[in-house]
Each structure stands twice: as C-alpha cells, then as structure tokens.
Amino acid sequence: MDKVSLELGSGGKLMRDFIDGLILKNLGNPFLDELQDSAHLPQKIAFTTDSYVVDPIFFAGGDIGTLCVNGTVNDLVVSGAEPRYLSLSLIIEEGLPVDDLKRILRSIKTASKKAGVVITTGDTKVVRRGQGDKIYINTAGVGPLIARPSPQRIKPGDKVLLTGTLGEHSLAVMLARGEFGLEAKIKSDCAPLNFLLPFWRKGTKWMRDITRGGLATVLCELAERIPYSIIVEEEKIPLSPATRGASEILGIDPFYLACEGRAVLIVPENKSEEVLSKMRKDPLGKKAQVIGEVENKVGKPGELLLSTLSGGLRLLEPLTSELLPRIC
Amino acid sequence: MKEFRDKSIIRGLLTEIDKISARLKSPIKIMEVCGTHTMTIHRFGLKKLLQDAGVEMLSGPGCPVCITPNDFHEAAIESVTSRTDFILTTFGDITRVPTKKGSIQTTVPAKGSRVQIVYSPEESLEVARNSPEKDVVFFGVGFETTVPAIAISITDAYEEGLKNYSVLTALWMIPPPLRAIVQAENIAVQGFLYPGHVSAIIGEKPYRFIARQFGIPGSIAGFEPGDILLAILSILKQIEDDKPTVANEYARVVRPEGNLQAQAVIEEILETKDAHWRGLGSIPRSGLRPKKQFAAFDAEVKYDLRIKAGSEDLPGCRCGEVLQGKASPPECPLFAKTCNPESPYGPCMVSFEGACLAYYKYARR
Amino acid sequence: MCLGIPAKVIEINESGIGKVDYLGTKVKANLSLLEDVKIGDWVILHAGFAISQMNEEEAQETLQILREYASHLKE
Numbered sequence: 008m009d010k011v012s013l014e015l016g017s018g019g020k021l022m023r024d025f026i027d028g029l030i031l032k033n034l035g036n037p038f039l040d041e042l043q044d045s046a047h048l049p050q051k052i053a054f055t056t057d058s059y060v061v062d063p064i065f066f067a068g069g070d071i072g073t074l075c076v077n078g079t080v081n082d083l084v085v086s087g088a089e090p091r092y093l094s095l096s097l098i099i100e101e102g103l104p105v106d107d108l109k110r111i112l113r114s115i116k117t118a119s120k121k122a123g124v125v126i127t128t129g130d131t132k133v134v135r136r137g138q139g140d141k142i143y144i145n146t147a148g149v150g151p152l153i154a155r156p157s158p159q160r161i162k163p164g165d166k167v168l169l170t171g172t173l174g175e176h177s178l179a180v181m182l183a184r185g186e187f188g189l190e191a192k193i194k195s196d197c198a199p200l201n202f203l204l205p206f207w208r209k210g211t212k213w214m215r216d217i218t219r220g221g222l223a224t225v226l227c228e229l230a231e232r233i234p235y236s237i238i239v240e241e242e243k244i245p246l247s248p249a250t251r252g253a254s255e256i257l258g259i260d261p262f263y264l265a266c267e268g269r270a271v272l273i274v275p276e277n278k279s280e281e282v283l284s285k286m287r288k289d290p291l292g293k294k295a296q297v298i299g300e301v302e303n304k305v306g307k308p309g310e311l312l313l314s315t316l317s318g319g320l321r322l323l324e325p326l327t328s329e330l331l332p333r334i335c
Numbered sequence: 336m337k338e339f340r341d342k343s344i345i346r347g348l349l350t351e352i353d354k355i356s357a358r359l360k361s362p363i364k365i366m367e368v369c370g371t372h373t374m375t376i377h378r379f380g381l382k383k384l385l386q387d388a389g390v391e392m393l394s395g396p397g398c399p400v401c402i403t404p405n406d407f408h409e410a411a412i413e414s415v416t417s418r419t420d421f422i423l424t425t426f427g428d429i430t431r432v433p434t435k436k437g438s439i440q441t442t443v444p445a446k447g448s449r450v451q452i453v454y455s456p457e458e459s460l461e462v463a464r465n466s467p468e469k470d471v472v473f474f475g476v477g478f479e480t481t482v483p484a485i486a487i488s489i490t491d492a493y494e495e496g497l498k499n500y501s502v503l504t505a506l507w508m509i510p511p512p513l514r515a516i517v518q519a520e521n522i523a524v525q526g527f528l529y530p531g532h533v534s535a536i537i538g539e540k541p542y543r544f545i546a547r548q549f550g551i552p553g554s555i556a557g558f559e560p561g562d563i564l565l566a567i568l569s570i571l572k573q574i575e576d577d578k579p580t581v582a583n584e585y586a587r588v589v590r591p592e593g594n595l596q597a598q599a600v601i602e603e604i605l606e607t608k609d610a611h612w613r614g615l616g617s618i619p620r621s622g623l624r625p626k627k628q629f630a631a632f633d634a635e636v637k638y639d640l641r642i643k644a645g646s647e648d649l650p651g652c653r654c655g656e657v658l659q660g661k662a663s664p665p666e667c668p669l670f671a672k673t674c675n676p677e678s679p680y681g682p683c684m685v686s687f688e689g690a691c692l693a694y695y696k697y698a699r700r
Numbered sequence: 701m702c703l704g705i706p707a708k709v710i711e712i713n714e715s716g717i718g719k720v721d722y723l724g725t726k727v728k729a730n731l732s733l734l735e736d737v738k739i740g741d742w743v744i745l746h747a748g749f750a751i752s753q754m755n756e757e758e759a760q761e762t763l764q765i766l767r768e769y770a771s772h773l774k775e
Contacts (some may be wrong), residue, residue, distance in 0.1 A: 012441040021441070187454035188728035188748065252723030256745070257454065258427075258703045260378075317560045318342040319380020331427025332454050333703060336706075338766045347769030371702035426747075455748025457730060477747075480702050483733055484749040532702035535744060535752040558702065561766050587758035588744055594752060597733045 044215070045086035047152060053088030055079060056147035064111070064141055066183035068175070068194030071144055072114030074267060077199050078218070079148040080122040084200045085214040085270060087154040087207055090122055094147045095129035100139035111142065122199035124148070154207035158273075161212050161233050163303040166279040168272040170203070170286060171196065171294045172245045173222055174264030178253050187257065187332065191249045198268030202289040210278040216270045220326040221263035225271055227311045227325040236306035239299030240314045257332035262323060273301065339559030340379070348564035349388045355571040356389030364391050364523050365570055368509060369530030370398035370686065371558055379560045390567060394689060396512045396658055397530055399476045401682030401689060402612045403505040404644040405434045411474045411503060412436045414638065421448040422466060424459040425474040432685055433677055456488035463492070463500035472634045476505040480532040482623060483597040486604040489625055489632045503634040504624055506605065509533050510541040511621035512612060516659050517549045523661050526570035527553035528563065531585040538593025542581045552579040555589055604629065611645035614654025614681035649673060654681030657690050664694040671695060704746040706754055709739050720745055
C-alpha cells in the first residue's frame with residue numbers, strides 16, 4: 008500500500024495492520040504497546056486522546072460537540088479512571104457558519120457539565136476552504152485511576168453485561184446523511200458512562216465502550232486475549248424496533264453497529280444480579296441485560312459465539328472492513 | 336411473523352427433517368442457490384443444525400458479488416481512479432471484492448471523483464440529477480430480482496435525457512448455471528433450494544426442466560429460517576416419494592407465473608448475451624445487457640471499456656466442481672496458494688460462505 | 701442477491717413512487733412493477749422496489765403449518 012485509503016480509518020483489519028506495522032513499529036514503547044483505550048501513567052493517572060471526524064456534524068440526539076466530550080470521557084471510565092480534565096483542539100474549515108460553531112460549543116459545555124469534566128486547555132486552527140470537512144475536533148482527557156481493569160482474572164462463569172440497546176448512533180448518523188431514502192425515529196445514543204464507575208468496586212473485571220466495529224468487534228477482541236470462549240444469546244440482546252427495522256432493510260448486522268454511549272462489562276456471576284439491578288436504576292442503563300457468559304465447555308478458546316434466535320450456534324467474527332448495506 | 340424464527344418451531348421442523356433423512360441415505364446434499372439463503376443459514380446457525388439432522392447444504396452460484404468476473408470490478412475501479420469529476424455508485428456488498436487493483440473500498444479516487452454506496456438504482460439517478468457536471472456510472476450487478484430495478488433506471492435516464500448517467504451492467508440469470516450444473520456427469524446435488532425473490536420475478540417455469548428432464552427435486556423457498564426448513568422438508572419428501580418437481584414453499588410471495596410486469600420490463604430494455612462466470616466459465620445466453628437503443632446509457636459502450644471477462648481466470652481453478660459438490664477445496668491446485676481470501680480467484684473464495692473461504696478460515700482456527 | 705423485506709404500503713403517488721413502512725422505519729419505494737397496489741397492502745421491498753405483493757391467505761396458511769411443528773414436539 009503506497010497511498011492511505013479511506014478504508015484505513017474504518018477500525019477493521021486494515022487499520023490494525025497499520026497500527027502494528029507503522030505506528031508500533033516506529034513508536035512502540037511499553038505504554039503504547041498495550042494498545043489500551045487509555046494509558047495508565049505511573050502517577051496513577053489515566054491519559055487518553057481521540058479525534059472526531061463525523062459527517063454530518065449535526066444529527067438526531069447529538070452533534071460533534073457531544074461526541075468529542077463523551078467519547079473521551081468514556082475511554083477513561085472503561086479504563087478504570089474518573090474523568091476530570093479535557094483538552095479541546097479545533098480545526099475549523101474556512102466558511103463554517105459561526106452559528107454552527109456556537110451550537111457545537113454549547114453542546115460541548117452541556118456535555119462537559121453532565122460528565123463532570125472541565126475543558127482546561129485548547130487550541131484553534133482554521134484551514135482553507137476545501138481542506139477540512141467543516142470541523143475536526145481532538146480531545147485528550149486525564150483522570151485519577153480508581154480501579155485496575157483485570158482481564159487476566161476473567162474466568163468461566165463470569166457474566167457479560169450490556170448497558171443498553173445497540174446501534175442507534177450509527178444509524179442516526181446514516182439517517183442524518185439522508186442516505187438510502189430512509190426515515191426512522193432513531194436518535195444517537197451518545198452519552199457519558201460515568202454511571203458505570205461505581206461498578207469497578209463491585210467486582211467488575213473489565214469494561215469496554217462499544218464504538219466502531221460494534222458489540223461483536225469489542226467482544227472478539229476480549230475473547231482473543233483470554234483462554235476461554237464467550238457465548239452471547241441473541242434473544243437477550245436489547246434492540247429497539249426502529250434499529251431492528253432499519254438494519255434489516257439495509258442488510259446490516261446490528262452486532263457491528265457503532266454506539267457512543269453503551270458499554271459491555273465482565274462481572275463475576277455472584278455480583279451480576281446486583282450490578283444489573285443497580286445499573287437499571289440509572290436512566291442510561293434502563294435496558295441493561297446480562298447477554299452472555301465466559302465459557303470453557305463450548306467452542307474453542309478465543310472464540311466469540313452467538314446462540315441464535317432459532318437455536319443455532321454461530322461464530323461472530325470481528326469487523327474486517329467498513330460496514331456496508333447489502334442487497335445480497 | 337415471529338413463528339418463522341421461533342426456537343421450538345425450528346426444533347420441530349429439524350426433528351421431522353432428521354426422521355426423513357434417516358430413512359434415506361444421509362447426508363442428503365442440497366444446494367442453496369441464492370446468496371441470501373446462504374446468509375440466512377449462516378446468520379441463524381442453521382448449517383450445523385441441518386448437518387446434525389442429516390442434510391448437507393452446498394452453496395451454489397447465486398451470489399452476484401462472487402460470480403462477476405474481476406474484470407468488471409477492475410473496470411469500475413479504473414474508471415474512478417483515472418477519470419476526474421466522476422462518481423461511481425454501487426451497492427455496498429460489491430465494494431469489498433479484492434482484485435489486482437485493490438477493492439472498490441480501498442481505491443483512492445481521482446480529483447473531483449468519488450465512490451458512493453447506494454441502496455437502490457433510483458439513488459444513483461438522484462446523484463446524476465444533482466451533479467450535472469459529473470459523470471455518474473452505476474455499477475449495476477445482480478440477478479433477476481434486481482434486474483428490473485436496474486433496467487428501469489436505464490429507461491428513466493433515457494426518458495429524462497439524463498446524459499451524465501450510465502450503467503455498467505453485470506446482469507445474470509439463474510437458470511443457465513443450474514442447467515450447466517445438472518448437465519455435468521455424476522452430480523452430487525440431490526435437490527435444489529430455489530431463490531424465493533428471483534422466483535417472485537421469473538416464476539416456477541424456468542426451473543421445471545430440472546425436475547422433468549433431470550429428475551432432480553427442488554423447492555422455492557423464502558428467507559426466514561422456517562421458510563428454509565419447510566422447503567428442505569418438501570425436497571426430502573420429493574426424494575422419498577421419487578416425485579421430483581418444482582414445489583412452491585413461498586406461495587405468499589411467489590406466483591407460479593412470477594411478476595409479469597417485471598418480465599415485460601426486462602424484455603423491453605435488455606437482451607440476453609453469452610456471459611463468462613467466475614469459476615464456471617462461459618455459459619451461453621446467461622447474461623443480460625441493455626438493447627442497442629439504450630447504448631448511450633450503457634457504460635461499457637459509452638466509455639468503450641472493452642471488458643475481456645474471463646481473461647483473468649487461472650488454469651486449474653476447480654470452483655465449478657466445488658460449486659457442484661464434486662470436489663473439496665483442498666483438492667483444487669490453487670487453494671491456499673494462488674487463491675486465498677486476499678487474492679481470491681473463484682467465487683468459492685470470494686463468497687464469505689463459499690466452500691473454499693469457509694474451509695480456509697476453519698482450517699486456520 | 702435476494703434481500704427483500706415485507707413492508708406495508710403507507711403512501712402512493714401518481715408517478716408510481718410510494719412509501720412503505722417496516723417496523724416503524726419508512727422507505728421510499730418504487731411501486732411500478734406491481735399492479736393494483738393499495739395503501740395497507742404488504743409488499744416485498746428489494747433495492748428500493750416493490751417486487752411482489754404478499755398474499756394474506758397463503759401467509760396465514762404457512763403460519764398455521766409452522767405452529768403445528770411446535771405443538772408436535774410437545775406431544
């Protein structure tokens with residue numbers, strides 16, 4: 008590959024090869040090599056960064072402003088840290104209406120308040136018309152570690168908990184693009200996951216927010232790291248009827264749809280009931296479900312399996328490339 | 336409608352299938368012709384359940400993504416990388432097929448050009464209407480289910496005089512490759528699961544020769560797990576009673592005569608042609624292309640693309656036999672060497688559920 | 701090649717274009733391949749086109765057959 012293609016940014020295999028082959032090869036060090044969502048710095052601080060490039064910048068349920076705060080906040084939460092301080096870098100394309108910018112900044116302000124973080128430093132650049140897609144935002148975040156994720160302690164019988172319905176962010180963005188002539192009442196699920204922080208003290212061994220690649224990709228990545236398999240039950244997975252409808256029309260599997268305010272947790276069996284009922288008390292966790300468990304009797308180590316609605320069993324693989332609507 | 340996926344109903348159907356297959360010589364080999372059937376069987380985990388019930392499913396040639404020769408994909412890629420102010424519109428699943436020039440997904444378009452994924456041919460027309468300064472080519476790939484929609488986009492463009500729009504057609508018909516499969520000697524396929532939505536267009540008649548001339552049973556099936564299992568049961572009963580026919584197990588959607596309106600549209604706008612199928616070679620009168628009066632909207636003619644389909648085929652490729660259930664993937668000299676998921680040759684390695692790709696993935700676990 | 705969804709017709713324009721509804725999601729649909737489509741009919745939607753009308757009676761019959769398979773097991 009001599010030119011960077013769009014496919015590289017999609018989060019699939021091409022991106023992973025790029026990270027291994029180019030980034031780690033040139034910059035690798037003990038922190039980076041871990042490839043975690045946040046780095047754990049020696050001062051018991053977690054540090055993370057993310058860039059936000061979304062088209063369109065406004066969609067039902069949020070905008071690039073809500074995204075850039077919540078995305079980084081959530082990376083900290085699932086790493087075992089309490090989100091505290093963010094930086095905010097704006098790269099604005101010449102010609103962006105100031106009203107749009109004001110709207111985005113208001114979203115950032117509201118989202119920050121909700122997530123309990125402060126924007127402490129930042130930067131603004133303006134690029135020529137045509138050299139940027141309206142606005143690109145980068146946020147970096149830090150916060151004190153309150154727990155250490157312990158995936159190495161995961162064992163058979165541990166439960167997989169999903170905090171809510173899948174795929175609404177992805178579909179909301181697709182719909183906002185006006186693609187495919189679809190109309191549906193779907194709002195992005197973009198939200199801060201701070202309400203999950205107390206569960207670190209209730210035995211939670213591992214957490215991950217479900218972003219690009221969807222539930223299947225996130226759980227596949229976990230399965231690959233442990234000497235067991237993971238089985239999830241399709242009928243337990245919460246999906247709104249609108250999501251079910253839109254994804255079936257487009258032929259897209261909801262297990263691969265990105266979210267921006269949902270997470271999956273691995274919790275010991277004896278704590279799962281308690282965590283689930285507490286989670287459901289929060290408005291963002293109302294639809295939480297135990298969707299599966301870690302297994303050592305079915306499948307091979309490293310596999311993610313789905314027990315289907317019809318009683319079959321199939322392998323779920325990680326997303327290898329951009330999710331596409333199909334006709335076939 | 337949830338009965339079509341219900342666990343206890345599926346179990347009941349499988350029990351019945353198991354009973355009958357036990358009386359016959361199992362495993363019974365049934366070919367599902369349609370890519371969407373392959374998808375449904377995979378999605379609901381039915382393949383193993385059917386195997387346990389004595390039925391082995393073989394994936395057939397009904398996957399337009401898989402059987403369209405590389406040469407077409409490469410022509411599409413070439414057009415968007417070498418022409419400026421050019422928009423290539425395409426269905427999503429076509430874009431992931433790897434070729435020597437990469438896949439449509441990984442292309443870097445020329446200046447002012449782009450690739451746009453569409454859900455319907457109508458959207459491509461919209462793109463052309465909204466961007467009169469750009470040349471728009473719709474990569475129209477499909478079987479009879481999609482053919483009428485693509486044909487209508489051609490007449491719509493013709494009537495509107497939408498000069499910047501044309502279609503790169505890769506249109507295929509289902510009955511000809513089935514004829515090629517049953518005409519071969521010692522075929523392993525004992526029954527066909529006919530594609531429900533292709534049948535909604537063409538009806539039952541085009542398959543009748545398979546039962547009458549070749550004595551092979553088949554059933555037209557819908558796309559829910561319940562539909563597929565009901566159709567498989569019907570095939571097993573036809574085998575047991577030795578009464579091969581074309582049974583319609585999707586009567587709520589498929590009329591015996593098909594969709595006459597759609598057939599008329601096809602007749603009016605398109606003509607048949609000999610076509611080269613990836614892995615199966617040249618099959619007479621198995622493809623469709625726009626009639627000469629629509630030449631201005633036929634991208635192959637408009638841009639003088641000179642697609643030499645089949646020039647890329649490697650000698651030794653045994654997809655044809657694998658597709659018929661007569662050879663297993665490792666028996667093909669190209670398997671895992673020159674033919675692998677990153678550079679596949681035949682449809683069996685392109686289709687995500689193709690025998691060769693499945694074998695390759697399974698063997699590596 | 702056959703991805704088709706059963707959807708309910710909710711709108712019809714004179715040009716043969718309409719709208720269908722599937723589980724609350726609405727899509728534009730070209731109805732010109734079908735004759736006599738009425739609002740409330742169920743059709744199969746493929747690539748933005750309605751390719752067939754659903755036959756209610758046949759649908760009920762199939763559902764009945766399927767239900768019998770579940771009850772068989774219980775015996």
